[in-house]
């Protein structure tokens with residue numbers, strides 16, 4: 001049982017972490033409760049990691065405004081704390097006349113969303129940007145602002161700053177029930193009860209379950225699985241730009257994107273499931289992606305797959321996010337944050353603060369905030385420790401490479417283990433350092449890295 | 459790269475301190491080359507044999523049968539005794555713009571200005587993702603290399619019931635390691651229609667291990683949230699599916715050369731396995747850059763890799779002495795069921811390759827294969843080879859069969875009659 005708090009945030013995904021961090025900028029006490037043993041361990045760890053401009057959102061929707069605002073906020077924050085971002089830009093590539101015909105309307109839609117930089121280009125211009133694309137390109141639409149970002153450092157930076165600002169992070173704590181009372185609400189968890197004044201539901205795939213605990217019935221989550229293939233780094237010279245599909249009524253296609261770690265990603269699929277924990281990959285998914293990939297970028301098929309995984313989008317029956325505040329229950333719902341939540345996270349946090357204060361929560365800015373954290377760089381857009389003579393000279397542990405494929409040093413693993421939110425398992429260490437994530441997937445370093453972590457798993 | 463980076467100068471830089479690299483380095487020093495440096499990224503040199511804690515090493519190069527670790531120690535000692543500078547914990551992470559290796563180590567980051575470079579970076583097994591095995595992603599799925607590292611170097615437990623995927627020599631190595639770790643093999647599953655058993659093990663295999671073998675079967679799915687609970691096997695011919703309960707899956711074989719540096723350097727690659735393309739003297743397409751060991755033939759035994767190292771020393775010395783002439787070359791190519799041949803370049807007039815053998819990889823069984831070598835439709839040789847061709851194991855072809863190739867003609871093709 002912990003002391004009473006002003007706000008409980010349920011769910012430490014990218015959204016919950018952003019919200020906790022932001023609210024901790026005010027004079028309130030906060031607990032961030034997460035069922036899993038690490039932050040960002042659900043949908044937030046398995047996405048395509050694009051920092052979206054919001055050019056293709058539904059104009060006028062909350063999602064459109066949150067993505068556009070989130071893009072600006074996260075771009076600035078990433079610079080400030082060292083979240084890896086790469087300004088690659090994107091091209092929607094049209095392969096049929098139908099797709100080509102849609103491009104001008106997509107450009108107009110982008111303008112409606114306040115994004116003015118899209119341009120329709122011809123097949124030749126597409127080829128110049130992407131010389132390795134398969135045959136059949138008929139044109140394209142550029143989206144110069146689309147960027148790639150580190151999906152793991154982002155929630156970790158939010159959570160780290162939240163903790164440094166005094167948020168109580170309760171990992172491995174599952175919320176079993178929520179009982180609103182007149183002056184306070186009791187959150188029942190498998191680690192005991194917590195009394196709070198306000199509740200923020202950022203439970204991702206579990207959002208509707210929490211919502212029902214509070215007596216509502218306004219949305220149901222149908223997990224939509226997206227499978228992804230990550231190709232070897234040696235494929236990286238094939239694509240410098242995000243290759244987006246043109247959305248048509250025949251359904252959403254798959255994208256090919258460089259990743260912040262220097263790989264190439266192909267995906268995602270889109271398939272509705274029943275099981276909210278089923279992040280398995282499937283034979284059908286692989287076959288579908290390989291068929292797409294060989295048409296889009298034939299040379300990619302000669303490279304090995306380094307990793308395959310799946311993420312679950314928290315899709316609902318609504319087109320937009322389901323965001324609502326209930327002042328009587330002192331309860332804020334951030335639900336159905338499906339496929340843009342990484343980008344929108346900081347805007348959602350800002351929006352949450354506005355909604356809460358409009359509902360009567362007194363949010364007084366703090367004047368005693370610690371400086372923002374500086375996150376370890378695990379992306380390829382800036383020099384990594386192994387390549388920095390200055391760091392190695394100052395601390396030779398940065399010259400001792402443990403994970404050869406990803407060039408992860410002993411110093412970085414040590415730092416991660418000693419950090420404000422240390423990893424609880426190998427997966428967590430991977431997300432903080434990239435160790436064992438490379439093409440050998442642990443053939444060389446799996447045993448060594450597990451040893452440093454003191455676990456048996458690999 | 460910053461200007462201020464330190465420089466290490468030497469006659470020969472050997473990249474990779476496994477059997478091939480260590481042997482090449484020692485041979486070069488013994489032949490009088492003054493400064494030879496081996497860069498090994500692991501904390502200990504020796505390569506894969508270090509954690510392959512069973513006997514079967516050293517037969518051809520040391521005329522002894524020893525365990526992997528003992529063999530690795532012997533090679534390291536020999537390199538030290540010959541005056542080789544073996545630098546461990548030193549990884550070549552890439553190349554400077556002028557083609558010099560760049561090293562990261564505890565001692566700092568530096569470039570290496572060497573008269574010649576020998577690439578001996580070895581090979582590894584394809585992990586699960588590269589084999590594209592779908593399903594859950596629980597703990598308990600390892601390659602043999604990873605398993606042996608866990609058991610022999612880290613002294614850790616694995617599970618209790620394993621499925622071993624593959625039926626090559628290395629698969630039996632996995633079975634031995636599992637047994638030592640107290641994990642029983644409940645099934646060996648292979649896509650092949652026969653199982654390769656090492657000569658010694660063939661007799662004891664059944665009785666000593668007593669597990670069933672599923673032939674022509676593919677792992678279609680891995681099941682289990684946190685720890686492996688089962689795998690789903692799909693039969694290649696019938697499509698029938700079976701569920702096999704287990705807590706450990708060992709993925710063996712399916713080798714890839716560790717060719718990252720070779721590719722980053724822009725070297726021509728061999729067809730079929732994408733290791734660097736070399737000639738009989740083990741020259742790559744970049745002047746002054748040589749290659750040896752399993753990087754060229756994934757995967758042969760360690761002694762053969764070591765003998766490559768001895769072989770390459772001759773040509774490296776010629777190069778250091780200023781003799782950079784190369785005779786014209788023709789490509790050697792293969793037809794199914796051969797997947798690749800190494801070396802893949804022949805310079806008529808040059809001396810024969812290491813051990814007078816070409817190394818090939820087969821994908822089918824033939825008890826006594828009849829092999830034909832042709833160039834531009836002319837048969838250069840046709841011979842019944844008195845040893846079998848088998849998947850998952852190197853097939854050796856006497857160099858004499860290609861020796862008559864001409865430089866002014868097309869590709870030399872090796873195929874079955």
Ligand SMILES: Cc1cc2nc3c(=O)[nH]c(=O)nc-3n(C[C@H](O)[C@H](O)[C@H](O)COP(=O)(O)OP(=O)(O)OC[C@H]3O[C@@H](n4cnc5c(N)ncnc54)[C@H](O)[C@@H]3O)c2cc1C
Pocket residue numbers: 010011012013014015016033034035036039040041042043044045046047048049050051052173174175176202203204205206207210225226227268310311312313337338339340341342343344
């Ligand atoms: C395939 C795919 C591709 C995507 N690509 C992009 C992209 O390119 N760009 C982009 O911006 N977005 C993308 N997204 C969307 C983005 O990943 C999500 O919108 C975002 O991660 C949602 O974050 P979240 O915090 O709402 O949810 P989650 O990350 O799911 O976090 C919710 C957390 O709540 C916890 N929780 C649930 N119930 C309870 C309970 N009862 N008690 C305690 N804790 C609980 C969960 O354990 C979980 O950690 C993609 C998503 C997918 C699936």
Ligand SMILES: Cc1cc2nc3c(=O)[nH]c(=O)nc-3n(C[C@H](O)[C@H](O)[C@H](O)COP(=O)(O)OP(=O)(O)OC[C@H]3O[C@@H](n4cnc5c(N)ncnc54)[C@H](O)[C@@H]3O)c2cc1C
Pocket residue numbers: 473474475476477478479497498499500503504505506507510512513514515516548549550551578579580581602603606628631632716719750751752753757758759760761763764
């Ligand atoms: C499970 C298993 C069992 C085996 N059993 C036997 C057996 O019983 N008998 C037998 O003869 N053979 C056996 N082999 C095969 C034998 O291990 C190999 O043939 C031999 O190790 C090949 O030697 P190598 O020098 O080419 O490569 P490796 O041994 O792989 O050595 C390559 C070295 O290069 C280093 N390296 C790579 N890249 C870099 C870089 N960028 N910078 C610095 N260093 C680098 C690596 O760390 C490694 O140490 C077995 C192999 C395996 C996997």
